Amino acid sequence: MEKLLFELSKKGRKGVKLPTCDVEEVNLTQVVDGEYIREELDLPEVSELDTVRHFSRLSQLNFSIDTNFYPLGSCTMKYNPKVNERIASLEGFLNLHPFQDWETVQGILELAFLLKEYLKELGGFADVSLQPAAGAQGELLGLLLISAYHRDKGNSSKDIILVPDSAHGTNPASAAIAGFKVLTVKSDRNGELDWEDFTKKISDRVAALMITNPNTLGIFERKIKDIADALHERDALLYMDGANFNALIGRMRPGDWGVDVMHFNLHKTFSSPHGGGGPGSGPVGVSERLKPYLPVPQVEFDGKRYYLNWNIPKTVGKVLTFYGHTAVWVRALAYILAYGKEIFKVADYAILNARYLRKKLEGLFTDPYKHVPCMHEFVLSAVNLKKYGVKALDVAKRMLDYKVHPPTIYFPLIVPEALMIEPTETESKETLDYFAKVCKTIVGEAKTTPEKLKNAPYTTPVRRIKEAQANRQPILRF
Numbered sequence: 201m202e203k204l205l206f207e208l209s210k211k212g213r214k215g216v217k218l219p220t221c222d223v224e225e226v227n228l229t230q231v232v233d234g235e236y237i238r239e240e241l242d243l244p245e246v247s248e249l250d251t252v253r254h255f256s257r258l259s260q261l262n263f264s265i266d267t268n269f270y271p272l273g274s275c276t277m278k279y280n281p282k283v284n285e286r287i288a289s290l291e292g293f294l295n296l297h298p299f300q301d302w303e304t305v306q307g308i309l310e311l312a313f314l315l316k317e318y319l320k321e322l323g324g325f326a327d328v329s330l331q332p333a334a335g336a337q338g339e340l341l342g343l344l345l346i347s348a349y350h351r352d353k354g355n356s357s358k359d360i361i362l363v364p365d366s367a368h369g370t371n372p373a374s375a376a377i378a379g380f381k382v383l384t385v386k387s388d389r390n391g392e393l394d395w396e397d398f399t400k401k402i403s404d405r406v407a408a409l410m411i412t413n414p415n416t417l418g419i420f421e422r423k424i425k426d427i428a429d430a431l432h433e434r435d436a437l438l439y440m441d442g443a444n445f446n447a448l449i450g451r452m453r454p455g456d457w458g459v460d461v462m463h464f465n466l467h468k469t470f471s472s473p474h475g476g477g478g479p480g481s482g483p484v485g486v487s488e489r490l491k492p493y494l495p496v497p498q499v500e501f502d503g504k505r506y507y508l509n510w511n512i513p514k515t516v517g518k519v520l521t522f523y524g525h526t527a528v529w530v531r532a533l534a535y536i537l538a539y540g541k542e543i544f545k546v547a548d549y550a551i552l553n554a555r556y557l558r559k560k561l562e563g564l565f566t567d568p569y570k571h572v573p574c575m576h577e578f579v580l581s582a583v584n585l586k587k588y589g590v591k592a593l594d595v596a597k598r599m600l601d602y603k604v605h606p607p608t609i610y611f612p613l614i615v616p617e618a619l620m621i622e623p624t625e626t627e628s629k630e631t632l633d634y635f636a637k638v639c640k641t642i643v644g645e646a647k648t649t650p651e652k653l654k655n656a657p658y659t660t661p662v663r664r665i666k667e668a669q670a671n672r673q674p675i676l677r678f
């Protein structure tokens with residue numbers, strides 16, 4: 201196990217050499233209130249070399265997209281172009297302060313305005329708020345907008361949100377946090393929303409349906425326009441979870457299908473390093489119906505200056521301190537501009553790669569929706585390995601030994617022993633072929649030496665960890 205930095209500490213060892221002080225020395229108590237001054241500060245005493253080695257080693261312990269293939273379904277772990285990192289760390293962006301007067305931050309406001317315009321165009325929306333910090337917060341904002349709409353119209357009976365059984369867990373959670381009751385709609389044998397169940401459950405109490413398209417099975421919801429019409433007939437709205445927008449970008453616009461509100465996951469579709477939980481950005485696009493309720497402030501342009509518009513009379517208010525995760529906006533705009541009019545290639549290649557890989561994996565695992573073409577991802581099942589005592593978890597763990605990040609497992613919930621694979625458009629044919637070879641080897645091992653899989657991984661810094669324990673019993677101190 202890697203030592204912590206303070207465990208390397210040796211009294212008197214130094215990693216810095218400060219220049220001789222060339223300003224007048226002051227007594228700390230003259231400038232800082234005594235109660236805030238510590239007599240002792242237990243900092244590690246280490247040499248520069250030890251420090252460099254320590255952090256370089258730590259940086260290699262994690263599995264990352266920069267070192268290996270990362271087909272984590274639903275997460276769109278695509279390559280993050282390094283040029284975007286350089287742009288996001290330009291001093292003009294780095295040194296901005298959120299308390300600066302808007303007159304002095306015309307550059308970032310112009311960038312936000314431009315990004316908003318591009319997202320409006322790509323999604324087919326009347327307006328966009330860049331405020332939410334992540335997809336899940338975008339969902340919550342979307343539901344607050346839906347709530348405001350119904351309140352405004354006096355639709356007091358609308359307290360239900362319909363959510364398909366294939367949905368990501370954040371969907372029902374966001375609906376519940378926004379104060380709605382959640383009613384689940386079944387999926388049909390093609391993996392799409394079951395039309396019969398949907399029409400049976402739609403009533404005057406339904407405020408909206410939350411749907412993901414392509415859905416979490418990687419399957420396109422072909423009835424999306426009929427679904428929108430059926431909802432609108434009852435003055436219910438259509439929320440689309442845009443986490444899978446990578447499959448549509450430049451080819452289809454959800455606003456054109458009648459979607460009233462959708463969150464974009466900038467950190468997925470438009471790239472941003474987001475392993476380990478951040479940073480994210482979940483802008484929300486809306487139809488004309490929901491525009492009056494958008495959060496304040498909105499970035500606007502008066503023909504001469506960009507400004508923050510706080511005057512939105514029916515606004516739901518603010519959903520984030522300050523304005524949003526600006527560094528993720530910078531990367532997203534750089535990403536969009538780099539592709540320009542060819543941005544549809546992202547969707548084309550994401551789908552091509554997924555379909556190629558699915559074909560390569562044929563026969564290794566069970567494919568519950570074999571008869572339906574996939575979009576940018578697909579969900580297989582490891583139930584066929586159950587007879588050898590092997591589970592999806594074992595397959596996933598063994599992949600780490602072959603230097604591949606496992607796919608998402610056990611989600612969507614409607615597929616037992618699910619393996620949800622999303623190769624993304626940025627992977628080469630050679631990488632996809634390697635992954636297929638790894639899967640073949642692992643399935644072979646499952647049949648001949650299943651115990652090898654049960655104890656995997658063997659090559660990672662930590663072996664099998666209790667995945668939920670860190671959440672339930674966090675130990676935050678050494």
Ligand SMILES: Cc1ncc(COP(=O)(O)O)c(C=O)c1O
Nearest residue numbers: 274334335336368370441443480
């Ligand atoms: C389908 C889907 N919806 C919503 C989310 C939530 O997005 P975020 O992680 O940005 O909060 C995810 C995240 O993985 C997702 O896959």
